[in-house]
Amino acid sequence: MSDLSPLLKQATPVTVDHGEGCYIYGTDGRRYLDFTAGIGVTSTGHCHPKVVEAARAQVGSLIHGQYTTVKHRPLLELTEKLGAVLPEGLDSLFFANSGSEAIEAALRLVRQATARPNVIVFHGGFHGRTVAAATMTTSGTRFSAGFSPLMGGVHVAPFPTAYRYGWSEEQATEFALRELDYLFATLTSPAETAAFFVEPVLGEGGYIPGNTAFFQGLRERADQHGILLVIDEIQTGFGRTGKFFGHQHFGVRPDVITIAKGLASGFPLSGIAASAELMAKAWPGSQGGTYGGNAVACAAAVATLEVIQSEGLVDNAATRGTQLLEGVRKSATAAVGDVRGLGLLVGSEFTTAAGEPDTATASAAQRLAGEKGLLLLTCGAYSNVVRMIPPLIVSESQVDDALGLWSEVLDEL
Numbered sequence: 001m002s003d004l005s006p007l008l009k010q011a012t013p014v015t016v017d018h019g020e021g022c023y024i025y026g027t028d029g030r031r032y033l034d035f036t037a038g039i040g041v042t043s044t045g046h047c048h049p050k051v052v053e054a055a056r057a058q059v060g061s062l063i064h065g066q067y068t069t070v071k072h073r074p075l076l077e078l079t080e081k082l083g084a085v086l087p088e089g090l091d092s093l094f095f096a097n098s099g100s101e102a103i104e105a106a107l108r109l110v111r112q113a114t115a116r117p118n119v120i121v122f123h124g125g126f127h128g129r130t131v132a133a134a135t136m137t138t139s140g141t142r143f144s145a146g147f148s149p150l151m152g153g154v155h156v157a158p159f160p161t162a163y164r165y166g167w168s169e170e171q172a173t174e175f176a177l178r179e180l181d182y183l184f185a186t187l188t189s190p191a192e193t194a195a196f197f198v199e200p201v202l203g204e205g206g207y208i209p210g211n212t213a214f215f216q217g218l219r220e221r222a223d224q225h226g227i228l229l230v231i232d233e234i235q236t237g238f239g240r241t242g243k244f245f246g247h248q249h250f251g252v253r254p255d256v257i258t259i260a261k262g263l264a265s266g267f268p269l270s271g272i273a274a275s276a277e278l279m280a281k282a283w284p285g286s287q288g289g290t291y292g293g294n295a296v297a298c299a300a301a302v303a304t305l306e307v308i309q310s311e312g313l314v315d316n317a318a319t320r321g322t323q324l325l326e327g328v329r330k331s332a333t334a335a336v337g338d339v340r341g342l343g344l345l346v347g348s349e350f351t352t353a354a355g356e357p358d359t360a361t362a363s364a365a366q367r368l369a370g371e372k373g374l375l376l377l378t379c380g381a382y383s384n385v386v387r388m389i390p391p392l393i394v395s396e397s398q399v400d401d402a403l404g405l406w407s408e409v410l411d412e413l
Helices: 049-059 073-083 099-114 131-135 169-186 212-225 246-250 295-310 313-331 359-371 396-412
Strands: 016-020 023-026 031-034 092-096 118-122 154-157 193-198 228-232 256-259 270-274 336-341 346-350 377-379 385-388
Touching (some): 031 396, 049 295, 073 092, 092 099, 099 118, 099 131, 099 193, 099 228, 118 169, 154 169, 169 212, 193 212, 212 246, 313 396, 346 359, 359 377
Parallel strands (some): 118 154, 118 193
Antiparallel strands (some): 016 023, 023 031, 092 270, 256 270, 336 346, 346 385, 377 385
């Protein structure tokens, strides 16, 4: 008999029979309020009727048309629709399957376009699990340990994680930018630095939002030194933060963005967007793949974008995100050292009385929530942050239900 790898540890004991909207139904007949959304993937909820219909119709027409061999209608329609929501000037797209592939494609592009070898990432960032993406990931050693040597040319600068440093956000930002300048003086010359890779909100790193001063500082340094700014919108894109893209909170212009997760409501689809001028600097043959831009995934993505627009899901994420963040803050007990978030990305960091990471209590809270019918995940370097990532369709009453269950969990710990 064969079985799944023993390394695939499920965060919950649930075996799913079916999903609908914000709910998952187990094979035991129990209903669970799903505030994991497939790690931010099922943006329109489970099995949104319009996404299901689009995928079903496409399966009956064309399942796969390899997009360096032939073009197909969903690919062209998706490209056109993304043009209406992408940041100004980012008018050229390359599609792949996973977030890691998008990061690697962006890395290849910036190195080829600038003829510079090095990139700078930020402490706590998560960019993927393939070799290059894992090298660029600093949210936890579990993503990069055990298969060295890793890729060269990656340097790490601080992210303004105010709570960890014990400073104000302003102090943490000043420190992060000052250390970035020191990095230029000591480790990678600006003339050898191709790009910054940065998340608007650290995801696996603990749900830590950036801020305007920090991102504006990155943009200023990028412009000064001819460095490209790559913003990783894989978890923060498509309305998740209460704006269409997370970087829009900070008034900053990216040179490249990476996209995936919420783009296709659960179908595997990712990509990078850049200006046509920049994209043309990639070397011939450097972009491609068998499954990228799959016809069914593209059809689902087109339907997803239509649902996000027609149902006002970006505004809903902003409103429900405020409700969720305020509610989680109100219910926080002494076990929770910090509550933070942006839109429908909300994290509760568990710490001991001495202020040390409390992984055990975070794990107990996540497990107890599941027993009560609320599915959650953990994140952070010490896995001591419990995160809430509901679908963008989440309602006021469903947020209230989740807050009620979460309050019960904290009271029982």
